[in-house]
Amino acid sequence: QSALTQPASVSGSPGQSITISCTGTSSDVGSYNLVSWYQQHPGKAPKLMIYEGSKRPSGVSNRFSGSKSGNTASLTISGLQAEDEADYYCCSYAGSSPWVFGGGTKLTVL
Amino acid sequence: QLQLQESGPGLVKPSETLSLTCTVSGGSISSSSYYWGWIRQPPGKGLEWIGSIYYSGSTYYNPSLKSRVTISVDTSKNQFSLKLSSVTAADTAVYYCAPMVQGAFDYWGQGTLVTVSS
Numbered sequence: 582q583s584a585l586t587q588p589a590s591v592s593g594s595p596g597q598s599i600t601i602s603c604t605g606t607s608s609d610v611g612s613y614n615l616v617s618w619y620q621q622h623p624g625k626a627p628k629l630m631i632y633e634g635s636k637r638p639s640g641v642s643n644r645f646s647g648s649k650s651g652n653t654a655s656l657t658i659s660g661l662q663a664e665d666e667a668d669y670y671c672c673s674y675a676g677s678s679p680w681v682f683g684g685g686t687k688l689t690v691l
Numbered sequence: 692q693l694q695l696q697e698s699g700p701g702l703v704k705p706s707e708t709l710s711l712t713c714t715v716s717g718g719s720i721s722s723s724s725y726y727w728g729w730i731r732q733p734p735g736k737g738l739e740w741i742g743s744i745y746y747s748g749s750t751y752y753n754p755s756l757k758s759r760v761t762i763s764v765d766t767s768k769n770q771f772s773l774k775l776s777s778v779t780a781a782d783t784a785v786y787y788c789a790p791m792v793q794g795a796f797d798y799w800g801q802g803t804l805v806t807v808s809s
Contacts, residue, residue: 613794619738619796627787627796632794672795674794
């Protein structure tokens, strides 16, 4: 069970849009529409931002959106705000090894 | 809204067994809607799924930890528990519990730091 691949860091200025990629394989991201994304601020528990690839839980800003193409899922944050600065993790169902996380991406708002 | 609280020793000696409990409030652990999961995060590192359990007792474990992990559920106390045997310093982490619904972990507990040290 290998971790999903995310960029270590991304950055953007307030108001801009950024995209975080999450690359897996045909055994996980590519085969199932069960990718979720989590936001984690320092010292805090992760917070669910996207589930089933593109759905937002109640209360999550519509500035957050998710998509998938082949073995790669993506999280896009539009209208970047200072409060969006955090670590972001993807997670996918992986069949026989049920759940695998990405290594995490640190988002810096410049 | 569900609330989860992890509890257990914050310090465990090498080779011993780590034991944690997650208490669920605001809902029933016997709900057919949820699987109940444990996730950990070593200091400064990423998240790792440990395993999950259904109220019926069906369990699913991370293959890399499977030989050392046991997750159980106590419906009478609305709790589920984690045991990790033969711990080493590499098991030092913040341990979280969370329900899984629609393929995602929601309503995370605040997490509890477990340090493995003699």
